[in-house]
Amino acid sequence: MYDNILVPISLDTDRDGKTAMKVAQTLSGEDGQIFVLHVVEHLPQYSEDLLPADHFEIAKSKISEVLNPMLEGLENATLNIVEGHSGRTILDYAENHQADCIVIASHRPGLQDYLSGSTAARVVRHASCAVHVVR
Numbered sequence: 001m002y003d004n005i006l007v008p009i010s011l012d013t014d015r016d017g018k019t020a021m022k023v024a025q026t027l028s029g030e031d032g033q034i035f036v037l038h039v040v041e042h043l044p045q046y047s048e049d050l051l052p053a054d055h056f057e058i059a060k061s062k063i064s065e066v067l068n069p070m071l072e073g074l075e076n077a078t079l080n081i082v083e084g085h086s087g088r089t090i091l092d093y094a095e096n097h098q099a100d101c102i103v104i105a106s107h108r109p110g111l112q113d114y115l116s117g118s119t120a121a122r123v124v125r126h127a128s129c130a131v132h133v134v135r
Helices: 014-028 055-071 086-096 111-116 119-126
Strands: 004-008 033-040 077-083 101-105 130-134
Touching: 004 014, 004 086, 014 033, 014 055, 014 077, 014 101, 014 130, 033 055, 033 086, 055 077, 077 086, 086 101, 086 119, 101 119, 119 130
Parallel strands: 004 033, 004 101, 033 077, 101 130
Antiparallel strands: none
């Protein structure tokens, strides 16, 4: 069993995200803590200038509405929404919160993933803790 599990969630992996949450719950046991993380990619400066000053807070609120139902019934889970580059931010978050396991959903790799790599692949390659990939 793991004490601190990080579950990065993307809005486009709803089914896989639910599966990842179930796996994390199983791996955490009774005393484990689950950190659910959603990373909002940085916007280019020129596009941020066109948005309202509180656009990130608005996005966080809407993302919370979508993701909070996944946490219902899980007393040991907390949702965190941050801004950054997805792969690097997940790895940094895992390190800063002393995660001993990352449970991450991944899609079937396509041609673009072979050229640039997916977020899950980056996490698997560079994580300093155990990584469980859900497909």
